[in-house]
Amino acid sequence: MDLLSEVIRTVRVGCATGRVIRQSGPTGVRFPAFDGSGIHILLRGSCWLITEDEEPVALRPGDVVLTSSGAAHGLSRVPHPLADLPLVDMRPIPPAPGPFDFEFLCGCYQLQHGHAPQYLRVLPDLIAVSPDYTAHPELRVLVDLLKADRSGGAQMGAGATLPALLDLILVHVLRQWHEQHGTDGWPGSRDPAIAAALREIHERPEQPWTVDRLSGVAGLPRTAFTRRFTAVVGRPPMSYLIGWRLSRGARLLRETDAPLSAIARQVGYANEFAFSGAFSREYGISPGRFRAGPGADPAPAHGRDAVSGSR
Structure with missing residues (x-):
């Protein structure tokens, strides 16, 4: 059995949401803890991944953040305490026009019942990955498709396209994390x-x-x-x-x-x-x-x- 495929199919029972977010000014946005899993993909500009307990992590265009089991976190142009960041608005609305300091894609599966699979809950709460888009050009195509799908707000067929794209991107990110950490199968298990x-x-x-x-x-x-x-x-x-x-x-x-x-x-x-x-x-x-x-x-x-x- 393909464990990773089974895990992705399990989180898919949740409600898929996503949008493109643009931020300007010294602050950013805060994502409260949620039941589910999600991703952020930095498209343009630079920012910091903010958590409650860890040091801020600098992100560059193309970097992907995986929220494996819904831990609270934030994205900000400069480091700030997490509690100081304003809450995000995840309604499917078009990104704000005008100049901005950084732009990112956000997508998640929100589980209304149950919890994220244990496979994801034993991963680090937040994982930042710098994908090799040269070695994996298909990931760049998926990111571009997701951006196009999310840039115009609610669209016909979004109920089908958004989960499919999230599935594929999650698979790529988890594969790359396993490759970088030399693991195969259950996270961290070489027993x-x-x-x-x-x-x-x-x-x-x-x-x-x-x-x-x-x-x-x-x-x-x-x-x-x-x-x-x-x-x-x-x-x-x-x-x-x-x-x-x-x-x-x-x-x-x-x-x-x-x-x-x-x-x-x-x-x-x-x-x-x-x-x-x-x-x-x-x-x-x-x-x-x-x-x-x-x-x-x-x-x-x-x-x-x-x-x-x-x-």
Whole structure:
């Protein structure tokens, strides 16, 4: 199974938003924490990536910032405390005309229910990548297409084009990050025992896995396996298994018209009742209402700071 593709398909159940933003003056904009994942691509000018706890990071045209699991951050022409930056307006409006100091593309998947996949949550909160556009000219094409798509505000077909372009750009950025850090598969994991257990979970979530069975796959005693798995992945084995099963179930609910009983079996639940109970606890909504989509289930106020695109 292609883990990266599965992760991208999982975040795709969120609501895709994006726009081109232009900023002038010494300050910039603040993006509050949100449930989901997103990207910024600096098009022109220079600015600083601002976070709550880390030193500011200088960005140049072409640099990409990945918000892997929605951490609060900001972009500013000069360094400022994050709290001093004004909140961003993520409505799909055309960029402001006139002179500006820097211009960037912003796109994200906002998850109204559930959380970003654990794969993304174990990455650094914010990742700045300087892509090699010469080696990967297709990325430049994708950026240009996304800019054209977002520069005119809401457009016919945006519901299809925006998620497709975000998918492809996220894949390129994550690939490049893995290449730069010499990792393959689960972020930061070079533990073959844990990699073996993860592979079984990802490829066969329908199996009746227990900690004992997974520790056998890893070739480790139960206690040692649980300790090492939790250290690498960030969650205990059974907690991770449940999260993976339910995220796959969420994707199948949105992408297929398979009966609930069939989806339950595909992701390791004995029947639709067991799946529905677990899904409702994790996502805060029944599988049927989740499948119906955002239009049938009014979203909560747009996150903690009531800004579209924020947690």
